[in-house]
Amino acid sequence: MKYLDLTLPTPEANLAGDEVLLDSCEDGDHDEILRIWEHTDPFVVLGYSNKVQKETNIDQARRAGLPVLRRCTGGGAVVQGPGCLNFSLVLRIPENGPLQSIGGTNVHILNRHKEALVTLLTGDSRNREAESQPSSLPPPVAVNGHSDLTLGDLKFSGNAQRRRQKFLLFHGTFLLDVDIELIERVLPMPSRQPDYRRHRRHRDFLTNLRSVSAREIKEALQISWRAQEPLREFPADRTADLAANRYAAEEWTFKF
DSSP states (O other): OEEEEOOOSSHHHHHHHHHHHHHHHHTTSOOOEEEEEOOSSOEEEEOTTOOHHHHOOHHHHHHTTOOEEEOSSOSOOEEESTTEEEEEEEEEOOSSSGGGSHHHHHHHHHHHHHHHHHHHHTOHHHHHHHHHOGGGOOOOEEEETTTEEEETTEEEEEEEEEEOSSEEEEEEEEESSOOHHHHHHHOOOOSSOOGGGTTOOHHHHBOOOTTSOHHHHHHHHHHHHTOOEEOOOOOHHHHHHHIIIIITOHHHHTOO
């Protein structure tokens, strides 16, 4: 698997980059890829089929100066930006195994990420500290809902996917130091929510994974996916074209 640590200049380009990487793998230009990115300014991202007026407080977002965009994958609306570490996996769909279905893909990848994070949170140095201070042990990392990772019952990672014939895109976010009060202002309660949420507001449902750094998570994902060799040929022109002609277009963002 190739590795790409690349944040593009605009939110639109970062969203387009994931779709272009999926298409380039489907077209045979690349094989499997792990991409990492972190954008410096906040913006709202709708899931592919979300209705803007239903899933965002659009007036609040505009007053806060947040762009509202739409991604190519499913799931609910999120706030991106500082404190969010994003990953994108483009994986080949084998003839059999867990990646053959949406549900199987969720379970397979989320459990892999859970194990990587458990190793971080309970590593040797943290174990030595915990032996002298048992109360310092973190809540358990768990897979909850269809596509969430949680500490206990507090969500710190949401994920979504898009599938082609031969490859799939699975991407998500780790909340490390995001402004949860901003999320509270610009996103209403989602129209669909997993049972474990129990109708909790964003500030009572989300948590930041403050005990590990972005660097540590990047390294853990590289190890987990054996993604060490850098991707040297990023399709920059295709990404810029898609960003300008789709992701920056109001016809795309406000299609529903």
